[in-house]
Amino acid sequence: MEIMLLEVKDLRAGIEGKEILKGLNLQVNRGEVHAIMGPNGSGKSTLSKVLAGHPSYEVISGEVLFEGKDLLELEPDERAREGVFMAFQYPVEVPGVSNSQFLRLAYNEKMKHLGQEELDPLEFNDYLKEKAKIVDMDPQFFKRSVNEGFSGGEKKRNEILQMAVLEPKLAILDETDSGLDIDALRIVAEGVNKLRSEDNAIILVTHYQRLLNYIQPDFVHVLADGKIVKEGGKELALELEEKGYDWVKGAAR
Amino acid sequence: MVLSTAVLETQFTESFKEKIAGEKDAGMRRLREEAFAVFTEKGFPSQKEEEWKYTNVAPVAKEAWKIAAMPAGFSSELDEDAVRLLQKFDLERNGFTALNLAFAEVAVIRIPKDTIIEEPISFSLKGESGNAYFPHTIVIAEAGSKATLVGVYDSGDNVFTNAAVQIVVEDNANLTHYRVQKDAQTSYHYGVTEVELGRGSVYNSTNINLGAEISRHDIDVKFNATGAEAWVDGLYMLNESQHHDTHSSIDHAVPNCVSHQTYKGVLNDHSHAVFNGKVFVRLDASGTDAYQQNKNLLLSNDARVDTKPQLEIFNDDVKCAHGATVGQLEDEELFYLLTRGLPENLARNLLTYGFAEEIINKIGVESIKNELDEIVLNRLGTEI
Structure with a gap:
C-alpha cells in the first residue's frame, strides 16, 4: 500500500502556553485537495503554522507524519x-x-537536496518565465524586491508563483483568498488548479466558501475549538455557507 | 615607528616647510600657512570634543606618516572660483580639515553650463603603505548641467587618507555623487564633503563605507536657494574591530527644499559605528520637506552603534520625519525564507545582503555596484 502523504494524529498544539489545537486528526493522500474551514479562532492558522514549523508554536502532544516520517522533528x-x-x-x-534571486536560491537548494542539477541565472530565468504564466505574472516582478510594494493580490500571486517554482508535494494555502478582489481571486485560483496534480496534495485553509467555488475540494473539514467537528465532500462547504458556523460550533461543545 | 603626538607635529612641521617652499602661488601659500597654524593649535581631534566623543583617532596621530604625492594627473590649475571655494573651506572644523588644506593637492572639476556628461567622472586613490594622502577635490556643476561623480578610496595596508571634497551645484544642475571607501582594514580614513546647492538643483549622493580600521566621514549640505533637493544616503558595513563615524549636517536655510537621508549600518564582530545626523530647518525655511532615517543591523552581541539623529526646527510650515533603529534580523522575515527551503545561515545572509542592497542598489554605475555586491557577499561568506 502507498504511504500516506500527510497524517496528523491527535495533534495538540498552541502558542505562549495557550492550547489551540486540541486533538486534531487529518489524513491527506496524493492527488487530493482538502479544505479546512472554520470560524476565527478555531485553530486554522495554528495548524498551518505548526505544519510549516513556525518557532513560536509549540506542539504539546500528537504526531505528524509526512510520507511516514516524523515531520515535527524537522526544521522549517x-x-x-x-x-x-x-x-x-x-x-x-x-x-x-x-x-x-530569492526564487533561484530556493529552487537550487531543493535541487541540491534532491541531488539534481542547479540552474544558473539565465537558465533559471527561462524556467521562471514559464512558471509565471501560471499566475499571469509580468516578468517585471522578477527584478523587484520580494513582495515589496506589491498589492495584496500581487503578493498572493507571488506565493502561488513560488509554489509553482518549488513544486511541493504538499501545499498549505493559508487564507490565500483573504483580501483579494474577485479578479485576483480568480487568477490565484486558476493558478492553483493548474498546479493540482495526481502527485501532490493541497490543503486550503479558509474562512469563506468563496474560494471553493473556484478550487473544488475533494474533502471539507470543519474546525471548531481546535478539533475537526464535521467532515464531508464539497457540498459541506455550501451547507456551511448557508447555515453559518454557529451550526457546527455546537458540535464542538 | 610610533611617535608621540608632539614629535609627530614636529615631523609634519618639517614636511610642511618643504610643501610651502614648493608653493608658488602667494594666495595659496597664505592659505596653507593659516591652515597649518590651525592644525598646530588644534592638533588631532580628541574625544573630549563633543563631535568626537565616540571616535578615538589616537592610533592615526601616533603613526609617523610620509606625506605622499597624489597620482600624476590628479592636481589641476586653480581658477578664481576654486580659490574662492578653498577660502570658504571649513578648516576650523577640526585638525584633520586644517591638515588637509595645509597639504592639499587640489583637483578642479568643472561641468560646463547646460552640459550633460553621460560618462561618470571618476577618481580613485590606491595609496601605499606608510603614506599619507591629502586630496582635495573641487567640483563645480554649472547651471543646468548634469553629471555623475565617482570617488573610490581603495588604499592598501597602513595608509592615512585625509580627503576633502567641495561641491557647488549651481541653479538647476543635477549632480549624482558616489563615494566609496574600501581601504584596507589596517588603514585610516578621514573624509569631508561640503556641498552647496543652487536654485532648483539636485544633489544625489550615496556614501559607502566598508574599509579602514578607523574611518570618519563628515558631510554638510547647505541649501543656498529655493526648490533644491538633496539625497544623502549611506551604508557602513563593518566587521572585526573596525570603527566608522558619519557626521552629517543638512541645513535648510531657505524655503521649499527637500532632503532625504537614509543611512544603514551592518555591524559584525566587535565593530563600532557612530551616526550623528543634524538637520536644521531655519526660520525662513518654510515648505521644507526633510526626512532622515538611520537603521542599524547588529549581527553580533559585541557590535555597538551610537546613533543620534538631531532635528532642529525653527519654522512651523514644514514636513519633517526622522528616526533611528538598532536591531537584529526580523524573525518573521527569517521564517519566511526558511519555509522556502533556504538553510538558516543562507537565509540570514540573504536578509543582511538585502538590508545593505537597499543602499547599494542606488548606485547607477554597474561595474561599481557589482563590485560592491561582491564585497558584501564576501563579507557574509556567501554566494548568491
Missing part, C-alpha cells in the same frame, strides 16, 4: 526541502532581495 527549511510548502496569509516583504 528541512520540511520545505522535503516538499512542504505554505503560502502565507500575509506574505513577508524582503527589501533589497530580488524575486528572481
Whole structure:
C-alpha cells in the first residue's frame, strides 16, 4: 500500500502556553485537495503554522507524519526541502532581495537536496518565465524586491508563483483568498488548479466558501475549538455557507 | 615607528616647510600657512570634543606618516572660483580639515553650463603603505548641467587618507555623487564633503563605507536657494574591530527644499559605528520637506552603534520625519525564507545582503555596484 502523504494524529498544539489545537486528526493522500474551514479562532492558522514549523508554536502532544516520517522533528527549511510548502496569509516583504534571486536560491537548494542539477541565472530565468504564466505574472516582478510594494493580490500571486517554482508535494494555502478582489481571486485560483496534480496534495485553509467555488475540494473539514467537528465532500462547504458556523460550533461543545 | 603626538607635529612641521617652499602661488601659500597654524593649535581631534566623543583617532596621530604625492594627473590649475571655494573651506572644523588644506593637492572639476556628461567622472586613490594622502577635490556643476561623480578610496595596508571634497551645484544642475571607501582594514580614513546647492538643483549622493580600521566621514549640505533637493544616503558595513563615524549636517536655510537621508549600518564582530545626523530647518525655511532615517543591523552581541539623529526646527510650515533603529534580523522575515527551503545561515545572509542592497542598489554605475555586491557577499561568506 502507498504511504500516506500527510497524517496528523491527535495533534495538540498552541502558542505562549495557550492550547489551540486540541486533538486534531487529518489524513491527506496524493492527488487530493482538502479544505479546512472554520470560524476565527478555531485553530486554522495554528495548524498551518505548526505544519510549516513556525518557532513560536509549540506542539504539546500528537504526531505528524509526512510520507511516514516524523515531520515535527524537522526544521522549517528541512520540511520545505522535503516538499512542504505554505503560502502565507500575509506574505513577508524582503527589501533589497530580488524575486528572481530569492526564487533561484530556493529552487537550487531543493535541487541540491534532491541531488539534481542547479540552474544558473539565465537558465533559471527561462524556467521562471514559464512558471509565471501560471499566475499571469509580468516578468517585471522578477527584478523587484520580494513582495515589496506589491498589492495584496500581487503578493498572493507571488506565493502561488513560488509554489509553482518549488513544486511541493504538499501545499498549505493559508487564507490565500483573504483580501483579494474577485479578479485576483480568480487568477490565484486558476493558478492553483493548474498546479493540482495526481502527485501532490493541497490543503486550503479558509474562512469563506468563496474560494471553493473556484478550487473544488475533494474533502471539507470543519474546525471548531481546535478539533475537526464535521467532515464531508464539497457540498459541506455550501451547507456551511448557508447555515453559518454557529451550526457546527455546537458540535464542538 | 610610533611617535608621540608632539614629535609627530614636529615631523609634519618639517614636511610642511618643504610643501610651502614648493608653493608658488602667494594666495595659496597664505592659505596653507593659516591652515597649518590651525592644525598646530588644534592638533588631532580628541574625544573630549563633543563631535568626537565616540571616535578615538589616537592610533592615526601616533603613526609617523610620509606625506605622499597624489597620482600624476590628479592636481589641476586653480581658477578664481576654486580659490574662492578653498577660502570658504571649513578648516576650523577640526585638525584633520586644517591638515588637509595645509597639504592639499587640489583637483578642479568643472561641468560646463547646460552640459550633460553621460560618462561618470571618476577618481580613485590606491595609496601605499606608510603614506599619507591629502586630496582635495573641487567640483563645480554649472547651471543646468548634469553629471555623475565617482570617488573610490581603495588604499592598501597602513595608509592615512585625509580627503576633502567641495561641491557647488549651481541653479538647476543635477549632480549624482558616489563615494566609496574600501581601504584596507589596517588603514585610516578621514573624509569631508561640503556641498552647496543652487536654485532648483539636485544633489544625489550615496556614501559607502566598508574599509579602514578607523574611518570618519563628515558631510554638510547647505541649501543656498529655493526648490533644491538633496539625497544623502549611506551604508557602513563593518566587521572585526573596525570603527566608522558619519557626521552629517543638512541645513535648510531657505524655503521649499527637500532632503532625504537614509543611512544603514551592518555591524559584525566587535565593530563600532557612530551616526550623528543634524538637520536644521531655519526660520525662513518654510515648505521644507526633510526626512532622515538611520537603521542599524547588529549581527553580533559585541557590535555597538551610537546613533543620534538631531532635528532642529525653527519654522512651523514644514514636513519633517526622522528616526533611528538598532536591531537584529526580523524573525518573521527569517521564517519566511526558511519555509522556502533556504538553510538558516543562507537565509540570514540573504536578509543582511538585502538590508545593505537597499543602499547599494542606488548606485547607477554597474561595474561599481557589482563590485560592491561582491564585497558584501564576501563579507557574509556567501554566494548568491
